[in-house]
Amino acid sequence: YGENYLHFPESKRLAAKEDARNMFYFGYDNYMKFAFPQDELNPIACCGRGPDILNPLNLNINDVLGNFSLTLIDSLDTLAIMGNSTEFKYAVDVVLNQVNFDLNSTVQVFETNIRVLGSLLSAHLIIEDDEQPFGNMRLPNYNGELLSLAHDLAVRLLPAFEHTSSGIPYPRVNLRYGIPNSTVTHTATAGAGSLLLEFGTLSRLTGDPTFENLARRAMHELWSRKNSDTGLFGVAIDVVSGKWMGKQSGVGAGLDSFLEYLLKAYVLFGEKNDLEMFDEAMQSIKDHLRRGRKHCNSGHGDPPIYVNVDLSNGMMINTWVDSLQAFFPGLLVFFNHFHLIFPHKVLNGDIEEAICCHAFYYAIWKRYDALPERYNWRLKEPDVRFYPLRPEFIESTYLLYRATKNPFYLHIGREILDSLEKHAKTECGYASLHNVLDKSQEDRMESFFLSETCKYLYLLFDFENPLHQNKGMQTVFTTEGHLLPVNRNKPWEREFDFCFDGPSLNKVSNQSRRQCEYISMERRFSLPLHRDYLQQVHEMVGG
Numbered sequence: 001y002g003e004n005y006l007h008f009p010e011s012k013r014l015a016a017k018e019d020a021r022n023m024f025y026f027g028y029d030n031y032m033k034f035a036f037p038q039d040e041l042n043p044i045a046c047c048g049r050g051p052d053i054l055n056p057l058n059l060n061i062n063d064v065l066g067n068f069s070l071t072l073i074d075s076l077d078t079l080a081i082m083g084n085s086t087e088f089k090y091a092v093d094v095v096l097n098q099v100n101f102d103l104n105s106t107v108q109v110f111e112t113n114i115r116v117l118g119s120l121l122s123a124h125l126i127i128e129d130d131e132q133p134f135g136n137m138r139l140p141n142y143n144g145e146l147l148s149l150a151h152d153l154a155v156r157l158l159p160a161f162e163h164t165s166s167g168i169p170y171p172r173v174n175l176r177y178g179i180p181n182s183t184v185t186h187t188a189t190a191g192a193g194s195l196l197l198e199f200g201t202l203s204r205l206t207g208d209p210t211f212e213n214l215a216r217r218a219m220h221e222l223w224s225r226k227n228s229d230t231g232l233f234g235v236a237i238d239v240v241s242g243k244w245m246g247k248q249s250g251v252g253a254g255l256d257s258f259l260e261y262l263l264k265a266y267v268l269f270g271e272k273n274d275l276e277m278f279d280e281a282m283q284s285i286k287d288h289l290r291r292g293r294k295h296c297n298s299g300h301g302d303p304p305i306y307v308n309v310d311l312s313n314g315m316m317i318n319t320w321v322d323s324l325q326a327f328f329p330g331l332l333v334f335f336n337h338f339h340l341i342f343p344h345k346v347l348n349g350d351i352e353e354a355i356c357c358h359a360f361y362y363a364i365w366k367r368y369d370a371l372p373e374r375y376n377w378r379l380k381e382p383d384v385r386f387y388p389l390r391p392e393f394i395e396s397t398y399l400l401y402r403a404t405k406n407p408f409y410l411h412i413g414r415e416i417l418d419s420l421e422k423h424a425k426t427e428c429g430y431a432s433l434h435n436v437l438d439k440s441q442e443d444r445m446e447s448f449f450l451s452e453t454c455k456y457l458y459l460l461f462d463f464e465n466p467l468h469q470n471k472g473m474q475t476v477f478t479t480e481g482h483l484l485p486v487n488r489n490k491p492w493e494r495e496f497d498f499c500f501d502g503p504s505l506n507k508v509s510n511q512s513r514r515q516c517e518y519i520s521m522e523r524r525f526s527l528p529l530h531r532d533y534l535q536q537v538h539e540m541v542g543g
Helices: 010-035 070-074 076-082 087-100 111-128 145-161 190-193 196-206 208-224 256-269 274-287 323-332 348-368 392-404 408-423 448-461 502-506 510-518 521-525 529-542
Strands: 040-043 047-049 106-108 172-174 185-186 236-237 320-322 375-378 379-383 432-434 441-442 475-477 483-485
Touching: 010 040, 010 047, 010 070, 010 076, 010 448, 010 521, 047 521, 070 076, 070 087, 070 448, 076 087, 076 111, 076 448, 087 502, 106 111, 111 145, 111 190, 111 448, 111 483, 145 172, 145 196, 145 208, 145 441, 172 483, 185 190, 190 208, 190 236, 190 256, 196 208, 196 256, 196 483, 208 256, 236 432, 236 441, 256 274, 256 392, 256 475, 323 348, 323 392, 323 475, 348 392, 348 408, 392 408, 408 448
Parallel strands: none
Antiparallel strands: 040 047, 106 172, 185 236, 320 375, 375 379, 432 441, 475 483
16 A cells, blocks of 8 residues: 555645535535435435335335435434534424424334434434533524424334333334234344433433333343354344344344444443443354454464354354444444543454454455445455445444544545545435446435434544544444433432332342342333233223
């Protein structure tokens, strides 16, 4: 690569920062002009896109789009992080006046949680922040309406946790009618196990432990099903039987954000059990998934790589990696990035590991100016040639720069900007690449392009951002790139409740605690009576 990677001029950094800002606004402004109030922008046809009502089985669309102006909601905290108080206030006002969730829309719980619930909570907390680090984002006469909207949405997701003795939520709900008839019962491990940051934050803001408890129960139920020999998890599970669907384990699609949320839940809420689970899961991953030489920058042998394996024995099951796995280098440096919170554990070895893992994905990007959805490293060609403008590789680039301050990663960010401008830009937005080989486009701009891809590119070059000041902001990005502040407060512990660890336990006998533990998890964390049975009772008395 040469010595030109060892220096990144200030003028070039400022230009890249402005280019990243302009990229976001070109997508955002055209969404508002051509697509709003629909969920997404079709950047080639310059029109909006909503759910595929004529084909309910089109899950690629219908899992995400719910007729709730998805792209606008998903973009809220990006506007704030870029310091645009005027547009942020306008966008919040539009959401409050035009969005509601009493909709006959069947959506995926995971996608709705990370894209919509997470963004509503983030925007609410930005408005309520006493410090106002991004500028004055307060709305006149604001009275927690975004939090109320978030609570309403979360309540509509709760039926996913009912009728499942495993405690693992169904993957989809209808926002008006609950669990759809004849719904599928298999869900991604990441889908069921990546609810805790958003549900936990909602519980701590409202004082209602229901949401956090349900998300924790799902996470612990998945944890209890890890393979007893390897400690590995499957990528999908049946919510009724509680059994893994297939044998594959890995760190990419199906498992990525489950691992991420184990660590980030500890950062956000300070529960030591979350950290212990993360440490154990990571050790199993290193023991069974890692291939290649022992050290990143020394020794002999193939470069380190994490492969997909049979969860029962750790034997390699295929020879491809997916683009979602590009988040993994960022996860490896996460402790270092938050060393102010965790002074006891700076994992320099994991930074070296992250450098090697990131270099592998950079080599793929360098070859194609994009990341194919699946790349076969043995055949040295893509298995799936699609690239929907995903952010994971960019997020890892950003986090590696923040951890190392090496200008090499600024050069990579510049190359990513140029690639997207060259191959994805259209008349009115940025289009997914249908084929990374011929750069043919597909007429879709997913909401995460604005909530994550543009955000991480901008932050990579925005040294002055309040997130990067010396004292640091104690915040966490969710898996959708939404900003949540550390919150160790559990308001419900001020009440008498011997079912939960906390100060109130000091006044309760050990016998009482043991009796509480005999109560099933479902009785503690779900509605005491299933929703349809509760409705029957009301109908009996004429309610």
